[in-house]
Amino acid sequence: MRMMKRWLRKGFMLPAAAVCVLSVPITAAQAALVNYSFTGSIDGPAMFPVSGSFQFDNAGSGSGGIYNGAVTGFIMNIGGYTSSFAPGANVVTISQNMPLGGGIVDRWALVTAATGEAINGSNPPAMPFSFDLRLDRIGGGLFADTSLQNPPTLGGMNNSTTGRWRLFFEDANGNPSVYLGSINTLTAVPLPAAVLLFGAGLISLVGLGASGLRNLR
Numbered sequence: 001m002r003m004m005k006r007w008l009r010k011g012f013m014l015p016a017a018a019v020c021v022l023s024v025p026i027t028a029a030q031a032a033l034v035n036y037s038f039t040g041s042i043d044g045p046a047m048f049p050v051s052g053s054f055q056f057d058n059a060g061s062g063s064g065g066i067y068n069g070a071v072t073g074f075i076m077n078i079g080g081y082t083s084s085f086a087p088g089a090n091v092v093t094i095s096q097n098m099p100l101g102g103g104i105v106d107r108w109a110l111v112t113a114a115t116g117e118a119i120n121g122s123n124p125p126a127m128p129f130s131f132d133l134r135l136d137r138i139g140g141g142l143f144a145d146t147s148l149q150n151p152p153t154l155g156g157m158n159n160s161t162t163g164r165w166r167l168f169f170e171d172a173n174g175n176p177s178v179y180l181g182s183i184n185t186l187t188a189v190p191l192p193a194a195v196l197l198f199g200a201g202l203i204s205l206v207g208l209g210a211s212g213l214r215n216l217r
Helices: 002-009 013-023 028-032 192-216
Strands: 033-042 050-057 061-063 066-068 071-078 081-100 103-116 126-138 162-171 176-189
Touching: 033 162, 050 103, 071 103, 071 162, 081 126, 126 176
Parallel strands: none
Antiparallel strands: 033 050, 033 176, 050 071, 061 066, 066 081, 071 081, 081 103, 103 126, 126 162, 162 176
């Protein structure tokens, strides 16, 4: 007890708190959740800006290149129109050497249910119901296997990966329509777990500084 009191007087409380924070287990879901933002364009004469984001759990369940529940959210902005994630079927697929147009392609793809307002001017009103995003490399060589993994990097001198997106709509009569276009940039956002560890490190440094000041006194 006397030793503990001496430690408290010498400023060991804050470093101890930092150790406690660092020792809290981070669940697999927290550690695996990755946020991505993207920009792109829409096919056709309309020059609407395209942007959005999605949340991807790279520890999702599944096998054989098909992983259910790996998408946990998305937002898609086309000009002034916004569609977003809806609970329901969603899947990430990892494909190797898939036949396409007489050649082969490696593909990282996500598909998820979508919601949003009706398209302006559609009669009867058409509502969004599905969003998908595909990242392809013609000729293959994008993946070593079909395990669940983060989306590949787009563009670059030595990277021939290209991206496409589609947002599907359906009216009250069941007639489908689609907006589609290209993905130009795809950027990963830092994980919350990394922020937690950084904050814990700052707490530890503050505690050590307080201890040093007390010792000097």
